[in-house]
Amino acid sequence: MLASGVHVRALLVCFLWPAAAQGWTEARPLTAEARVQVEADGKAIVSYRIVFEIEAGSFRGFTLSGMPEDARMDQAASRAIEGSGATRPLRIRQGTRQDRGSFWIDLEGEHGVGRGQLVVELAWATRVEIERTDEGTIYGWATPPWGHGLGMVSASLDLPFPAARVRSVLDSFSAPQMHAPTRAEPGDERPGTEGTDLRGSQTVTARDAQHSRVTVSRFRLPRWTSLGVRALVEKDEIAPSRQPAGVAAGSLPAKRSLAARAAPFAPVGVAALVVLLGALKRLGTRGVARRAGAIALDVLPALGAVPRLALAAALVAAGFALGAWRPGWAAPGTAAILLGALLCARRFGVAVGARAPGTWIDLCPEAVAERIRQDVRRRRRLASVLDATCPRGAVLLTLLAGAAVAAALRLPEDEARLALLLPVDALALLVPLFLTGTRRQLPPDLGALSARMLARHGRRARNLLARAGGGELSIIGREIGGGAIDELRLRLVPFKAPEGLGAIELCTEVWCRTPTLAVLIRTRAGTAAHRLIPRLRGVVERYRSKDGSSCVAIIVPGPDGHAGLLRDLRHALLLFASSAEPEVKPTTLAAA
Template sequence: MSKSSVQSLFFPIGRWFALGALLAWPSVAHAWVETTLKSDNVWLEVDSSGMAKVRHEMLVRVRGGPLKEFVVDGVDADASPLPDASLVRAKSGAGAGHPIPLVPELDGTVLRLVINAKKGVSRGTFLFRFTYETNLANLGGISDRGGHAELQWTGPRFDQGLDSAKLVLSLPRAASAPSIPAANGADGRNEGVFLAQLRRSSERDTLEIVRPHVARGETVTWRAKVDPELFGFAPAVAPTPTPHLRSGVSRRAAMGEPSWRRLGALGASALVLAVMLWVKGRSVAVAAEQRGASARPLVRLPLWARALIGAWLAFAGGAVALELQLPALGAGLAVLYLLLASHLEPRLHPRLRGPGEWARQDPACLAQKSSIRSPGAWLDMGRWQGFLFFFAQAAGLLGLARIRFAVSPYEGIICGMGIALLLPIFCTGRATELPTEPGAGGLGLLRKCWQRVEGSEEVEAELLGRVSEAGAVPDELRIRLSPQRVHNGFQGIELAVENQMNGVGRVPLPVIILRVREGSACHQVLSKRLAWARGRTSEQRACLLRPALPDVESTIELLGRILDLVQDETSAGSGPRAVGAARSASRPQSASNSSMSAGSSSSQVNPASA
């Protein structure tokens, strides 16, 4: 074998051997790690000497790994870490595992939290806890502002930013409660929006401050106005006006005393509500009595009691929510008010109509208006007066809510929710829920249908009215149609209106009554298509049909279909088209579905029974 052949054989083997040796050479492993800071909650406990204890709880999401240390940039220059630092997996119960110690290493203002675990941590969300001490007085964090002292502390810098940051400031209790400065102070500083909530105990004051958003790389400076005597400064000569707080705490509540101006406004609003409740209840009772019904308040108490108790509940709910900062209790009182102020559908008192006769009526009576004027139009959302009055009050409350929101978002929301107190007054006990006046139900629908069928050459139309022996005014109106060429046994088609209750009140619905003689040719033609019930006599059969939609067009279309069915096949008229009817599907219903005695109230009368 030649020398070149040997080299060509062993040279590839040597290259692979060298590559394997390089891969086997021990080296430091470098892994990919990504951390995302989800939240940072800080507890700052300050004593009267200016010494402060800063405790962080940072929620960190780790991807990849292992993570050996976590770096916090921007701690106080004189920070002295305490040996209680640890991390735990952000899970509840046994899933969190045992806390892992952290070894704090301070390098200037950079704090490294070394994870005291052989393999570090990998993939998951962890809660880092660490505490250090600092002297705010030596760092210039406490200053005398002439009348009040200002405490400021600057937090760490976060490269990724935060959706929200929270600082809980704990101070010894002083004569005046701590608060946050205005967004634009006298020195022109504008450091963003802060929300605050105050809690006072016998020993300490706690001010919880929230910054809604922290930008990338931003350092947040937290400021609070405190009592000057707490840090040995001279007390204020005269009380200075408390600035507007952008917080959920009112100014007077932060000072520990009620706001008499706010309570006065709540009291005046409660008196207005009491008057509105009384007027509403009285109007509903009178209107129901005019229509032969009785009002039904949801809570059956005397009217004066409902007005007074409802006003007291509204006042107490507002005072509890605004002064005592108990929104849940305030909402509960508001719910009781809503129940007390609501009305159910009036209860009808059926009246016997007595015997009567059907007679032709002048079509001009279809244009008559109701002679009954129901009171309470300004407190009825279904009438234009009440519609305008409601939206005027709602606009006023929304304007007040916007003004108060600039001072306190909590107060602004409470003011806006006051609109709910108007809903039972304007949206229950409406005129549309009352029974209709005898003979006046559905006049608009009958008038439009009469205009469509009047003057037809193939169908004779006449307006009928039922007049009782005790009165001269019809208590019900119908339109009767008489085609010229029909099957033997056809006795008539009548268009009536029945009033039914739905979610918006009483609505007039059209119903068509078809009458034939039992066993006649017309009955035999239609018996397989429709369901029948006994009519006015033992020989008569009647059927109720309702259009698919309760409007004029659908009613006329259904009339055209019925006229097609009853028309004699030997005739060549155009009766159905004479009333403008087209083919339209409709589901017939038996007259027995809504059968009632002939002595029922006119507002509930069954068309097939007359």
């Protein structure tokens, strides 16, 4: 009985276990064919075709090792063709760190390929090796090695030069294990690797008048061996194809300068600069959250005038020296100039004083709309000043950076003139920093923020007051010197209220540059309204006056935001209305 139970469990495991775990996969590559389209500067597109023989199991993928680290696989152009003619897409993954030269290639889908032949076509971009000699220029490339021996391997280089100038370099094996003639490893008995020598051919053919092809093929290639193809392009007075007419024949394009190589990264630098400016603005204004007391704001370390100027001058001089005398240090030089200019920018160390004394006055309902219009006009005036974090400043910053890149591209190869690049870069990078510290960013304009908050939530508060029995609704403003209003509030005085309730005010608080709505409830100490404060929702702080006669409770938004705050306000209004003393009718008094 026990034996039969074991057999049943074994059968269930065989049926339910994945197909990949029921047995092994026996597959080996038979042939490999590579065609490399080479440009004059060494860039190449490789088309690689491998034929696999699947003898047992289910074939799902393989690993391609020994690839150059700069190879970029084109997954869209790669595919697998089964023996029936069906096409399967491939999933290609590249290794990381020490495995950058390995690619894991798997078949898409849940099922593998059974016995038979499978053709895999791959495409990737890379660069071929270039070597300059007295005779000309040698272009070289090698096939990736395989752990199995191959029956036949061929590699072709399509060059943009006439066939009359191209010849193949003999014994062109790139791997150190491979030199012609050589023998296969004694322990490798797989078909396709037996034999005593490596027979093959090397040919040069003309594709057209300006293009040629060098083909190298070998039979019975041992395992872990690369087949290399090398073509020598002899010097000639005729310019190669795909090159401008003014380039001398047989010569490659000159090595690009540092400025030309850095030009494609200019947009990344501009984006990084904008992020830096935004971070400086946010860090520089986080200390202005509270609205009372003197607040010292220092973005940079507090240094004296003389040490600050001395350090800034040293950094700027070091930056110019690095960029002018050592071109490879242009980026650190520009960074040193940037840091030196930041130390000179005194407008990044400012002090925000306490609020000016003011008086609360009653305002008309049109005061909210008028305050918003004033804020719009003020923002337009400030936008005319260069601010790297506003649209106009960002556009001007981009134009300055573009001018710096254009100047860099026009610089000659002379290293002495590379110093001209640094003032232009410094102008593009540092001018916005000096002009960014405007009054727009510190401190926040509480008057404009409170006007926008009341315009957004004032109507909802009025409806809540009407549902709680009605009341008086008014707008009050804090008037400072010159008749300016620096804050607006909405005051609610419900008709149905317990003894001691003064007023309910909707105000605006600023926490880390983020405006939020808050509710202030003013009560007299020891009254019925004051005893209801613990029953309110969302109360975070309570303040008593100096003489202890009055108390202020503050309700701020919770996780639900302003919607939750308005629900807490409704609960407070209904609680006060239900706790109000009943109104005594005059007829009752007369009857008494």
